[in-house]
Amino acid sequence: MPVEVIGVGASLKDVAARAGVSVKTVSNVVNGRARVAPHTREKVERALAELAYRPNLSARHLRRGRTGVIALALPGLDAPYSAELARLVIGAAAERGWAVLIEQTDGLADRELRVLQGLRERLVDGLVLSPVSVGREELAARTDGTPLVLLGERVLDGPVHHVDIDNRRAAREATEHLISLGRTRVGVIGARDDPRAGTARLRLAGYRQALEAAGLPRDERLAPPVRSCRRADGAEAMRRLLELDEPPRAVLCFDDLLALGALRVLLSAGLRVPEDVALAGFGDIEDGRYSTPTLTTVSPDKDRIARAAVELLAACIGGTGRAGREDGGAAGGRDVEAGHRLVVRESTAGA
Numbered sequence: 001m002p003v004e005v006i007g008v009g010a011s012l013k014d015v016a017a018r019a020g021v022s023v024k025t026v027s028n029v030v031n032g033r034a035r036v037a038p039h040t041r042e043k044v045e046r047a048l049a050e051l052a053y054r055p056n057l058s059a060r061h062l063r064r065g066r067t068g069v070i071a072l073a074l075p076g077l078d079a080p081y082s083a084e085l086a087r088l089v090i091g092a093a094a095e096r097g098w099a100v101l102i103e104q105t106d107g108l109a110d111r112e113l114r115v116l117q118g119l120r121e122r123l124v125d126g127l128v129l130s131p132v133s134v135g136r137e138e139l140a141a142r143t144d145g146t147p148l149v150l151l152g153e154r155v156l157d158g159p160v161h162h163v164d165i166d167n168r169r170a171a172r173e174a175t176e177h178l179i180s181l182g183r184t185r186v187g188v189i190g191a192r193d194d195p196r197a198g199t200a201r202l203r204l205a206g207y208r209q210a211l212e213a214a215g216l217p218r219d220e221r222l223a224p225p226v227r228s229c230r231r232a233d234g235a236e237a238m239r240r241l242l243e244l245d246e247p248p249r250a251v252l253c254f255d256d257l258l259a260l261g262a263l264r265v266l267l268s269a270g271l272r273v274p275e276d277v278a279l280a281g282f283g284d285i286e287d288g289r290y291s292t293p294t295l296t297t298v299s300p301d302k303d304r305i306a307r308a309a310v311e312l313l314a315a316c317i318g319g320t321g322r323a324g325r326e327d328g329g330a331a332g333g334r335d336v337e338a339g340h341r342l343v344v345r346e347s348t349a350g351a
Contacts, residue, residue: 010051010052010053012026012027012030012053014051014053015044015047015048015051015053016047018047018050018051019040019043019044019046019047020043021040021043021044025040025044026044026047026048029041029044029045029048030048030053067123067124067125068097068098068099068125069098069099069100069101069123069124069125070093070098070099070100070101070124070125070126070127070128070310070313071100071101071102071103071115071123071124071126071127071128072086072089072090072100072101072102072103072127072128073102073103073104073105073112073115073127073128073129073130074086074102074103074104074105074130075104075105075106075107075130075132076104076106076107077102077104079229079257080256080257080283080285080286080287081255081256081283081285081302082130084285084286084302085151085302085305085306086100086102088302088303088305088306088307089128089306089309089310091306092306092307092309092310092311093310096310096314098125098310101123101124103115105132107132107133108133109133109134109138112129112131112132112133112134112138113134113138115127115129116129116134116138116139116142116144116148117142117143117144118143118144118145118146124146125146125147125317126146126147126148126149126313126316126317127146127147127148127149127313128148128149128150128151128309128310128313129148129149129150129151130150130151130152131150131152132152132197139160147313147316147317148160148161148316149161149162149163149309149312149313149316150162150163151163151164151305151309152164152198152199153167153198153199153202160333161312161313161316161333161334161335161336162333162334162335162336163305163308163309163312163335163336163338164305164335164336164337164338165300165301165305165337165338165339165340166337166340167199167202167203167206168202168203168205168206168209169206170203170206170282170298170300170340170342171202171203171204171205171206171207171210171252171254171282171298172206172207172209172210172213173206173210173298173342174206174252174280174282174296174298174342175188175206175207175210175211175252176210176213176214177280177296177342177344177348178250178251178252178278178280178348179210179211179214179216179250181250181274181278181348183248183249183250183278184214184216184249185219185222185246185247185248185249185250186207186211186216186222186248186249186250186251186252187222187223187241187247187248187250187251187252188204188207188222188223188251188252188253188254189224189226189233189234189237189238189241189251189252189253189254189258189259189262190203190204190226190229190252190253190254190255190258190282191204191223191224191225191226191254192225192226193225199254200254203254203282204223204254207223207252221244222241222244222248224237224240224241226258229254229255229257229258230257230258230261231257231258231260231261231264232261233258233261234253234255234257234258234259234260234261234262235261235262235264235265236261237258237262238251238261238262238265238266239265242265242266242269247277248277249276249277249278250277250278250279250280250348251277251278251279251280252280252281252282253279253280253281253282254282255281255282255283256281256282256283256284256285256287256288256295256297257283257285257287258281259279259280259281259282259288259295259297259347260281260287260288260291260295262279263279263291263293263295263347266279273293273347274293274346274347274348274349278296278347278348279295279296279347279348280295280296280297280298280347280348281295281296281297281298282297282298283297283298283299283300284297284298284299284300284302284343285297288345289345291347293345293346293347294345294346294347295345295346295347296342296343296344296345296346296347296348296349297342297343297345298340298341298342298343299340299341299342299343300338300339300340301338301339301340301341302338304338304339305338308336308338312334312336
């Protein structure tokens with residue numbers, strides 16, 4: 001007695017036998033490659049449904065010399081911004097039938113180099129990397145041919161695609177918002193001593209541009225450096241600002257986690273936000289929408305960042321991604337600038 005094959009393991013041959021047609025006809029229906037008579041198509045589609053046929057994407061990718069897997073390398077998955085971005089990248093990749101392999105680099109040079117050097121070359125078709133420690137020289141020396149897209153600040157003028165926001169302009173707009181509240185002494189939390197911290201450097205430049213445009217003096221004591229972008233670092237920097245003879249009346253933080261740490265210190269010190277000190281962050285993470293008060297923040301278009309990264313990678317994998325000087329990019333690479341907006345919430349509203 002023949003065994004009837006029903007379920008996930010059904011093959012094109014099983015479907016063809018059930019429908020009474022050839023395997024090629026079933027393949028044409030599944031892939032939409034050729035015209036099939038309506039009556040025949042109906043039989044095939046009914047057989048596909050009855051057998052719960054699912055295409056073998058892995059086999060399809062392998063026939064094309066691909067794995068159907070891309071890698072996403074981020075500094076830390078415990079950071080809410082990174083987690084939110086990873087979710088969006090996974091969603092954009094899934095629309096193309098791709099799986100995503102997540103790598104955590106902790107922002108360490110040796111881990112970022114291992115990713116760049118292609119230890120997973122045979123496992124992935126492409127790589128999206130948010131670099132912290134590697135710079136121009138390391139990327140220029142890269143010999144691995146796996147298609148690559150960078151997130152964050154561009155660290156190499158060359159054939160590397162790149163997606164970011166205009167951090168300088170975004171920080172300037174946020175600082176201008178704080179100044180518009182009548183606050184003439186504005187502090188900043190997020191400056192870094194590390195010359196590789198390109199994002200912090202650009203945001204600091206935007207902050208300083210806003211001060212200069214408003215005719216306000218620059219006071220380096222209002223920009224205490226931090227080691228990382230964690231809540232504890234924001235709290236420590238806020239304590240240092242409050243110890244000044246003339247503390248700031250407004251503070252821009254280069255990350256929402258820094259802002260949440262600073263907010264805790266302000267409230268613990270008996271200060272009112274925004275009445276005594278107005279506070280703004282960067283990143284628009286979900287925690288800031290539920291803090292007390294809710295957090296004013298620069299909101300990058302994270303969905304656009306994720307989709308642009310996947311689209312650029314798809315073009316590279318498909319062989320059409322070696323672009324010229326587009327969107328401000330260097331020869332051979334393309335820069336895509338995602339948008340941003342300032343979201344005004346309780347931590348500055350009504351100040």
